[in-house]
Amino acid sequence: MKQLRRITERFVQGILTLSGSITSLAILLIVIFLFKEGFGLFQNSEIEKGYVLCLHISNPVERIHSKQVKAIFDSEITNWQDLGGKNEEIKLFRFEEIFSIYPEEEMGEDYALLPQKLGEVIEQNPSIIAFLPERYLPAKNKSVKTLPTNNVDLLDFFGGKEWMPTSTPAPQFGTLPLILGTLWVSIFAILIALPLGLGVAIYMSELANERIRKWLKPTIELLAGIPSVVYGFFGLAMLVPLIQNTLHLQVGETALTGSLILAIMALPTIITIAEDAMRNTPQAMREASLALGATHWQTIYNVIIPYAASGITAAVVLGIGRAIGETMAVLMVTGNAAVMPHSLFEPVRTIPATIAAELGEAPMGGTHYQSLFLLGCILFIINMIINISAEMISKNQPSRGM
């Protein structure tokens, strides 16, 4: 009997130990799946899957960067000279155009003659750039040159200024506008939220009596409990028209609107952590300051705030983290234009909003899908950095018993 009980105890302890590791396991799984999908992007070709770009053999151009490919097909680059070739106008040729040159009947059974016809087109136009499916590649034709396709480049991903993951033939995965948009909105949100949150934290920790605190605390918690989609809806229905009308803008969905909503959403984090840090100031230090003739305000300003400085900094860092990761509210009020942010009064787009808006349309396993997972990896890493730095900052906070 006694032995049975001991075995049961051991067994239960084993189960408990296992469940203790559940969060570590979850994080491990998240890392594996996010990074596996995300980094697959760099194994994929820069131009659309299953397609190649062909030139005439006499063309001296050996390599075209995906940005340039896009510029060519957008008719922004029109001369081969810009790419280091001869002074000739670039002739664009998309695969579908073959059917306006040759009628479909001439293609033979199962389009067997299609590669040959494509080859002829390229042969006749020395200044051509042709965008063809790989399986119709006119490999036998000696005057056709296939451009080597490079994989998506890490530098292009982080440094590119264009986010157009669905553009053909060369999708652009430049995340710079998204990263800057996210930082832009979040940092401005904290600039609004910090004075407000600090003021409330000082009031709650130093001035308010017990009764007011008892009411204020649940109020702040309620502010934290409101779902982000409700904040987004409030922003959309109330702030967007308000900002549009008072500032006479063309659209009300701007970076400023997003910052305002994010500021409100980051308030509870900032207030709670900063207040905790200030309340931790030892009573003896306050009394010493007051005994030296300082007023209450001087004590707060010269003793309590410096004492709580690292706690307040941690509050700010975590507030930024909250703002960076926020999805729905930002998605609903910032207008979602994936361009480099120039001013607060224009639409911007953040990383989370991009994932939420585009993942539904991205075909599974494609480069677009992978690039969105890579954005998720960036968010995950930013979040880790913020957490670790907040942890390290609050370690500097002296503990109560000094």
Add this chain to the structure above:
Amino acid sequence: MDKKAKQKIAFIAFRVLSLLVVGILFWILGFIIYNGIGVINWEFLTTAPEDGMTAGGIFPAIVGTCCLIVGSIISAFPIGLLSGIYISEYAGNGRIVKFIRIMTNNLGSIPSIVFGLFGMALFVNTFKFGDSIIAGSFTLGLLILPLIIRTTEEALKAIPFSYRTGSLALGASKLQTIVRMILPMAFPNIMTGLILAIGRVSGETAPILFTVAAYFLPKLPSGIFDQVMALPYHLYVIATSGTDIESSRPIAYGTALVLIIIILLINLLATVLRRYFGKKVKTN
């Protein structure tokens, strides 16, 4: 300026700021309650959307959110509870518990859209659940796991140490002490965590976007592999993608109000539970 005057100005400023923050909360609540109160009636709560979501009610979304609440609590609460017990009672105070705590904190602060991505990659695509209640419940369960672990741990830590030694001294084993002594005493506080988790689940949108939420489903789910509509996603859809904003706006206000009411009730319940039972433990 003399220091008394400075103090006066500073303190007035703090009072004004605090009032401002409370004012913002009431502005948001008031705005939604004022616009939504006229929309909510029995019919709105019990019928399906009609005419491209410009008429009818939100019944399928309410049912869907309830399914997700039940599903995520079932998948996260037991293991979260066990994990909390382990951290508080068994793990001691060494490196392991520090590591677990850091991991729990990290999991708790991961942006919700990342959970959505992960849920899609693992549950929807790898496990082939498809967009379903079970995929959404697991994703949301992962999201509330840290909350449940943390509240359980805190609830257990709040029980005075002498209770444990007393029980052990009477000959009870460690497991008996935990099951018969510590858990019943910590029960109200653990429930508070559970209630807060329900609040979190009912409001989250990003994790369910790609794991369960359906744009429009007139019929109710018949099993755990069905898609459902959900209140927060429904609010997002009708607030942003309708062509007929004039007639869909009232429904959006109504949906937002239902969400707000759920959150208010949950916060009220949690506060009451905390105050009532918080006192009881102390006076015992």
